[in-house]
Amino acid sequence: MSKTVSAVVVCAGNSVRMGGTDKIFSEINGVPVFIRTLAACAACAQVCELVIVTKEESFDRVHAEIERFGISKPCVLAVGGSTRAASVRNGVLAAKGEYVAVTDGARPMVKPQQIESTCRAAFEYGAAALGVPMTDTVKRIDDNGDITVTVDRKNLVRIQTPQVFLRAEYLELSAKALETDIEFTDDCAVYEYYGRRVKTVFGTNDNIKITVKEDLDICSRLCGTGAVRVGHGYDVHRLKHGRELWLCGVKIDFDMGLDGHSDADVALHALIDALLGAAALGDIGTLFPDDDPKYKDISSMLLLKAAAQKVLDRFSVVNCDITIIAQKPRLSGYIPQMRSNISGVLGVLPGTVNVKATTEEKLGFTGALEGIAAHAVCSLIQK
Numbered sequence: 001m002s003k004t005v006s007a008v009v010v011c012a013g014n015s016v017r018m019g020g021t022d023k024i025f026s027e028i029n030g031v032p033v034f035i036r037t038l039a040a041c042a043a044c045a046q047v048c049e050l051v052i053v054t055k056e057e058s059f060d061r062v063h064a065e066i067e068r069f070g071i072s073k074p075c076v077l078a079v080g081g082s083t084r085a086a087s088v089r090n091g092v093l094a095a096k097g098e099y100v101a102v103t104d105g106a107r108p109m110v111k112p113q114q115i116e117s118t119c120r121a122a123f124e125y126g127a128a129a130l131g132v133p134m135t136d137t138v139k140r141i142d143d144n145g146d147i148t149v150t151v152d153r154k155n156l157v158r159i160q161t162p163q164v165f166l167r168a169e170y171l172e173l174s175a176k177a178l179e180t181d182i183e184f185t186d187d188c189a190v191y192e193y194y195g196r197r198v199k200t201v202f203g204t205n206d207n208i209k210i211t212v213k214e215d216l217d218i219c220s221r222l223c224g225t226g227a228v229r230v231g232h233g234y235d236v237h238r239l240k241h242g243r244e245l246w247l248c249g250v251k252i253d254f255d256m257g258l259d260g261h262s263d264a265d266v267a268l269h270a271l272i273d274a275l276l277g278a279a280a281l282g283d284i285g286t287l288f289p290d291d292d293p294k295y296k297d298i299s300s301m302l303l304l305k306a307a308a309q310k311v312l313d314r315f316s317v318v319n320c321d322i323t324i325i326a327q328k329p330r331l332s333g334y335i336p337q338m339r340s341n342i343s344g345v346l347g348v349l350p351g352t353v354n355v356k357a358t359t360e361e362k363l364g365f366t367g368a369l370e371g372i373a374a375h376a377v378c379s380l381i382q383k
Contacts, residue, residue, distance in 0.1 A: 003046065003098050003119075004099070005046045005047050005098070005101050006095030006097030007038075007051065008091035009038060009041060009105045010087055010088055010091065012053050012080025012084075013106070026210070026216055028108055028216060033106055033219075034108075035066070035069045036108035036349075037107055040110045040111060042344070043343070043346075043347040044115040044116050046116060046120075047097075048073070048096070049073060049075070049076060049097065051075075052075060054078075054080055063077070071350070078090045084185075085178075088187060089174045093171070100167045101115060101118065103161040103162040104161045106209050106210040107208065109207050109219055113347075114207065118130050118163075119162075125197065125198075127163075127164065127169075127188075127197065128200070129164070129198050129200060130159070130160045130207065131200045132160065132202060132203050136153075138151040138156060139151065157200055180193075228379055228380070228382075229278040231377070232377050233269070233270035233272065234273070235267075236266060237258035237259055239371050239372060241255070243258060244257045246258070246300065247265060247268075248265065248334075248355060249342070252329060252331070252334060254328070258372060261297075264300075267374040268301065269300060270376035271378065272287075272307045273376070274376040274378035275311050275320075276311065287306070308346055316380065318352070318380060319353070319378070319379055320354065320376065320379075321354045321376065322338075322354065322355045323357070324357040324373075325357075325358055325359070326357060327362060332357065335356070335357070342355075
């Protein structure tokens with residue numbers, strides 16, 4: 001049975017160093033900080049739910065932002081405690097996953113792949129945390145600010161979040177920790193204190209924790225720099241009896257399906273071509289030849305994931321817009337799941353992905369129910 005992870009996203013701080021501004025609601029290019037963090041967690045395949053730990057008076061606002069930005073994975077709200085350790089414990093108590101991935105709500109630049117890697121390390125080693133090696137020279141100073149010694153940085157890391165633990169083990173150790181008078185600055189420290197090992201997964205320096213207003217400026221620049229690229233994709237497949245109909249990774253209830261070497265998901269094929277076109281990486285036929293047996297009847301969601309991995313090494317997705325042209329069936333009820341499927345693979349907010357359906361008023365091959373076509377436009381920004 002696959003392991004399940006609850007992402008415990010801690011948003012209960014007082015933002016003292018932000019000058020009174022609640023940093024989790026501060027916006028980076030129009031998106032609240034904590035929503036960016038939630039979207040990264042939601043895009044991680046292992047994460048089954050999002051537990052947001054925040055002040056009780058913020059519950060309504062948190063719910064409203066989750067709905068506004070289309071976060072689709074189950075969300076649970078837990079009340080923050082008087083300390084960070086108490087807040088995390090409240091969140092873990094509310095979680096249902098076998099593992100918990102504890103992360104700061106104020107780390108909006110964390111990537112889904114980093115969360116996934118840390119979860120996989122925890123599955124193997126029992127506990128894991130994201131961190132980056134120390135590159136600056138580190139000095140120890142006295143109370144007057146005078147340097148007393150240079151610290152060997154060879155084995156030093158700056159620990160970030162997520163930090164991933166077995167839920168039952170974390171609850172056992174954190175209960176013991178509450179009986180001490182020690183102030184643990186992160187969750188790894190609890191494990192260290194009780195002699196448990198935590199595996200480090202190396203991350204990146206851009207996984208910034210928002211602490212002061214200047215951090216927001218840095219994140220805004222990271223999200224908004226680089227050249228914008230636009231790609232267009234178009235595909236068409238013939239309708240055929242005896243085939244399942246798949247569009248945007250959703251199985252559609254219809255008496256015909258699309259004919260093709262793969263599952264013939266015409267909308268995802270158009271999107272893949274748009275992504276590859278914007279990144280100048282060729283087209284779907286070059287990447288996934290239709291005479292290669294390994295792609296026979298393959299899910300186009302897997303093809304999208306493979307294409308996205310190539311594109312997202314160099315680019316971030318700004319938005320995608322897909323138009324499906326079909327006389328039948330009606331698709332409006334399937335569109336929310338379509339958007340969720342695509343945004344999950346691309347690691348973006350569902351609000352970044354638009355899917356719409358139209359007919360050609362019984363004209364042409366789509367109007368005659370001979371086939372279904374799709375157009376897609378995608379814009380990327382260079383990292």
